[in-house]
Amino acid sequence: MEPVIVVTGTAVPLDRSDVDTDQIIPSDWLKRVERTGFGAGLFSEWRDDRDFVLNSEHYTGANILVAGSNFGTGSSREHAVWAIMDYGFQAVISPRFADIFRNNCTKNGLVPVQVDPGLEITIDVSARTVAAPAIGLEVSFPLDDSTRERFLEGLDDIGITLAHDDAIGDFESRRPTWKPRSSA
DSSP states (O other), rough: OOOOOOSSOEEEEOOOSSOOOHHHGGGGGGOSSSSSSOGGGGTTTGGSTTTGGOOOGGGEEEEEEOOOBBBBBOOOOOOHHHHHHHOOEEEEEESOOOOOHHHHHHHHHHHHHHHHOOOOEEEETTTTTTEEEGGTTEOOOOOHHHHHHHHHHEEEEEEHHHHHHHHHHHHHHHTTTOOOOOOO
């Protein structure tokens, strides 16, 4: 097992909770006795759905898996950890892990990171930042000026139109009478 000191990379958001080891690596993949070759079977039944997150080229090369709560439930299959690692993940983040799965992670070099599901996150639209003060995180995010203003002013499409009510009325009052007019 290689030493793990720091894991840096990109993450894949697995928006599912209560993921059991049979979903991580289905039983038909358990015929192998080596620890390699299981990456192809990772979430294989879910990967039949072309919209499944691991099928997105956007996440190619990601090495951190961010999962929902209760990750790694079910049987004590060590193959689940082998599949995750063989696929290229070095760490899994979840609000809660099954005890046996967490133990298998630590014995095989996969870092299980349990985070508080109550972690407070602040999104500041005006400053265009997202922060988690309890863990010292603050990063900016892209948001174009018109969308930012829409949020800050609380405007939807109708509200934006109504902001020009006087100009619309002025325009309508100057239109020739033979042209169609609004009924407002």
